[in-house]
Amino acid sequence: MFGDVPLFTEPNTGDNFAMTGQSPQTPKDQIYQQIIADCEFAENSLPDKAGAEKARATKWAATALKMKTYLWMQDYSAAKTAAQNIIQNSPHKLLASFDDIFDPSNEFNDEIIFQFDFVSQEVQTNRAARFSPRAQDDGIAAEDRPFVFTLGFGFFTLYKSFAKSFAENDLRRNMSVYDQVNDTLPLRYTYLPKQWRVDEPRGNTGLNYKFYRMGDVYLNLAEAENEANGPSQEAFDAINVVRARAGLDPLQGLSQDDLREAIRQERAWELVGEGNHRKLDLLRWGTLGEAINARLVAESNEPDVGPNNVATITLTASNFDDFEAIGPIPAAEIILNPNLKQNPGY
16 A cells, blocks of 8 residues: 555664654565564464354464465465465355344354454444435435435445446345345436445444455455466366356456456456455456546436545545655655655655
């Protein structure tokens, strides 16, 4: 997110705290190597399976983080090995039903590798409300509104053009696209049902924050294999496992470039709204600015998109420069540590 930053491997307290004002920036490649070392230490130290405290990380959470780090390093052979290790040796598996991943009665299902655990009334989150509809936004009369319209803030909605990119027979669509009531009343905005919790109070839910799950791992395996060895059968098999669960036809016979684009699109459909996958993917691929501008074009061409939506994305796209893919070193940190150098462009 920030490129080169100071690296600390000891607690930042006592005498070490005084060093923060003198520490230079560590090259990001060296930081990646430290992350890999930390992950391997965790793999050798953590249990294979979670015990009574289901939310605690296992060795497989460390392996998943290592897999992601190798992808950032573009060490695709190592990323492939990590993904294969999870698929072949972990207790986790792809659930038969996409809907079941998000079943609130079975949050710690076999697909989930690592997540933050929230509990209504105890350690609650308002994340579900951010994705749920807000009654005054939708244009539906009060008597026609389902119960979920009383639970949301309506902060996060899908772009219409992205929602329409789902195939009608895609079994993920039911949990990913909510744009009309009772299949008859169209909504102004498009919502993401897999992030709802209709059984708990508004702003006080136990919706867990999912970081790593098996659908993600299979698609990372497909990406790593395609980048390392081209469009091999192993790459097609990995993406097709995810597509088969979604009820979609398998892919075959694509070039490396075409399979790369297919994997990137599949990740968007599979993981929309989960974790922080999309932005990190776009940053990792170096396509954030391109994606923003492409979405502006697609959204502007949608006939049922409101002018406010187009104005918002136009503002985002028109003010984005490529250097902004890396964030600025905060000014407060530079004041505290004059050895820090600001990233280019800021």
